[in-house]
Amino acid sequence: MKIFIDTGNLKDVEGLVPLGIIDGITTNPSLLSKESGDPRDILKRICQLVQGPTSAEVVSTAADAMVREGRDLASIDKHIVVKVPFTRDGVKACKTLSSEGIKVNVTLCFSPTQALIAAKVGASYISPFVGRLDDISTSGMYLVREIVEIYDNYDYATEVLVASVRHPLHIVEAARMGADICTCPAKVIDAMFNHPLTDIGLQNFLKDWEKAHAAAASRP
Numbered sequence: 001m002k003i004f005i006d007t008g009n010l011k012d013v014e015g016l017v018p019l020g021i022i023d024g025i026t027t028n029p030s031l032l033s034k035e036s037g038d039p040r041d042i043l044k045r046i047c048q049l050v051q052g053p054t055s056a057e058v059v060s061t062a063a064d065a066m067v068r069e070g071r072d073l074a075s076i077d078k079h080i081v082v083k084v085p086f087t088r089d090g091v092k093a094c095k096t097l098s099s100e101g102i103k104v105n106v107t108l109c110f111s112p113t114q115a116l117i118a119a120k121v122g123a124s125y126i127s128p129f130v131g132r133l134d135d136i137s138t139s140g141m142y143l144v145r146e147i148v149e150i151y152d153n154y155d156y157a158t159e160v161l162v163a164s165v166r167h168p169l170h171i172v173e174a175a176r177m178g179a180d181i182c183t184c185p186a187k188v189i190d191a192m193f194n195h196p197l198t199d200i201g202l203q204n205f206l207k208d209w210e211k212a213h214a215a216a217a218s219r220p
């Protein structure tokens with residue numbers, strides 16, 4: 001499964017990319033609004049650092065304007081994926097942009113029918129928002145299971161990009177279900193690394209090694 005960072009923050013990207021596990025980035029208008037600097041420059045820099053798919057979202061709401069904005073975003077870097085919201089206009093814009101060879105991520109997906117429509121108009125990625133569904137007492141991961149099953153039935157090329165991830169268990173479940181990608185905040189990716197038994201085990205190995213070598217060195 002591919003792992004993307006869900007961020008507009010360059011420090012997150014600079015910190016995690018050297019680990020060698022990051023395949024791409026997703027941004028959204030809220031995330032980029034938290035950062036200082038020109039969003040285009042930030043997106044360009046992220047693309048240079050990641051060298052992988054980087055989602056940049058349109059803020060227009062009419063299909064024609066989304067298409068114009070999408071083309072403009074795509075001109076920033078070859079790695080840009082244009083993100084459009086799942087609306088009727090977003091669906092129309094997705095069809096046009098995809099037919100021009102521009103990759104589109106259809107975002108704000110909350111139902112399997114929305115995912116089916118996005119695949120039919122050639123979306124490269126569909127983003128089900130699992131955390132926001134969990135927030136309203138509906139299983140976000142059940143939606144992922146339904147989308148994976150539907151896409152498998154028809155061999156759609158659209159990749160399932162699990163979004164609105166809140167904790168590592170979302171990642172584990174997504175991987176078990178065969179989702180293509182999980183996009184996660186940096187702190188959730190950090191949490192994937194941690195296990196107290198790893199820390200204790202390493203401490204003990206090093207302590208034992210030091211003890212044995214100190215004992216050998218003090219032998220006459």
Ligand code: E4P
Binds near residue numbers: 163
């Ligand atoms: C995905 O592309 C979105 O940027 C993101 O995952 C939204 O997550 P949130 O629900 O934590 O805002």
